[in-house]
Amino acid sequence: MSDVRNSVAGDDNLGGKEESGSALESGTLSLEDVFMDVAFLLDSSWNVGSSEFQEIKELISSVLDYLYITPDPVTSRVGDRVALLSYSPQGYMPNAEECPVYMEFDLVTYNSVYQMKSHVWESLQPLNGESFVGHALKWTIDNIFSETPNLRKNRVIFVISAGETNYLDRKALKEEALRAKCLGYAIFVLSFGPTHNDKELEELASPPLDHHLVQLGRSHKPDFDYIVRFIKPFLHSVRRAINQYPPADYALKCINVTSSSPKKLQEEHTIFLPFKRYEMEAENSDFSDEYDSEEHLVILEGNHSVNSEHIFDLIHKLHRLFSTGEVAMNDQEAPCSTENTTFIEDEQKTNKDDEDIKNKI
Numbered sequence: 001m002s003d004v005r006n007s008v009a010g011d012d013n014l015g016g017k018e019e020s021g022s023a024l025e026s027g028t029l030s031l032e033d034v035f036m037d038v039a040f041l042l043d044s045s046w047n048v049g050s051s052e053f054q055e056i057k058e059l060i061s062s063v064l065d066y067l068y069i070t071p072d073p074v075t076s077r078v079g080d081r082v083a084l085l086s087y088s089p090q091g092y093m094p095n096a097e098e099c100p101v102y103m104e105f106d107l108v109t110y111n112s113v114y115q116m117k118s119h120v121w122e123s124l125q126p127l128n129g130e131s132f133v134g135h136a137l138k139w140t141i142d143n144i145f146s147e148t149p150n151l152r153k154n155r156v157i158f159v160i161s162a163g164e165t166n167y168l169d170r171k172a173l174k175e176e177a178l179r180a181k182c183l184g185y186a187i188f189v190l191s192f193g194p195t196h197n198d199k200e201l202e203e204l205a206s207p208p209l210d211h212h213l214v215q216l217g218r219s220h221k222p223d224f225d226y227i228v229r230f231i232k233p234f235l236h237s238v239r240r241a242i243n244q245y246p247p248a249d250y251a252l253k254c255i256n257v258t259s260s261s262p263k264k265l266q267e268e269h270t271i272f273l274p275f276k277r278y279e280m281e282a283e284n285s286d287f288s289d290e291y292d293s294e295e296h297l298v299i300l301e302g303n304h305s306v307n308s309e310h311i312f313d314l315i316h317k318l319h320r321l322f323s324t325g326e327v328a329m330n331d332q333e334a335p336c337s338t339e340n341t342t343f344i345e346d347e348q349k350t351n352k353d354d355e356d357i358k359n360k361i
Contacts, residue, residue, distance in 0.1 A: 036154035044086035047163035087136035100135035134173030163195035182254035192216040
């Protein structure tokens, strides 16, 4: 991997020469910034037919070809790592002791694409249970990512959905999707099948939706080749830090979100306030210069003995600070779209990046 280290750290091609303002090209990203931890959350419920399940295997195998798997997933900070989980096992119900997923392999199980593909083709089987994607997402964050050493800066979750989630899962889906976004995960949703719920998909996918959500036809055979062409530019956009995770306009949405679970603020005083590219108007010019156009994560930690009135008073002051003109933020979100011509057109631009890195591995 030493060749990869040298090539990625100094190779303008990875940043994309067509993007003169890219972070990689300007040298603001380190080598570790371009690699990612990836989890596939696969809908393996009764919604998925046998022929579709085989095509999903092909899809996962194709996406693996776009990743640069680390040969040492436990100790190395260089290279991508992948986990694969299916949801949900037969008989699973929320608030029970059963696990909402079947873990095929975690982020440190395999150190080569060949091993992962072998598992996909030889071991991956449908579960034929209900769909509990919200609970599956929570388990993945709390157990796959949180328990793994040397987490990458870029954390991507691919949700492959074949239909509407169980009605008992709707609240969890909404809460856990928001928590994942506030914690900096990029959630890419691939949806197919006749029983979609558009609101659920939009709650699940990261913004902007036209970069993170692909909805295939409800009645005709899913075009998985189209998805593969869509995912490749998406992965390059994550490496080039084109989108922000979490988005700047999620600051207030994330104010009560905690690292462990979406508990009430009175129960656990850990608040995440993500901001990026703001301008501060202060009398102290040195302070303004120091914090201009930087990314900040404000974390307030306490315990149950902390006076809630003090916490909420501080939150109120922070709210005023970031909403009265002292801090200007862009809260516009890109519109939802099931087509992404920008990413598809970018496919040819990213091909050269792919070849340059692969030739030096």
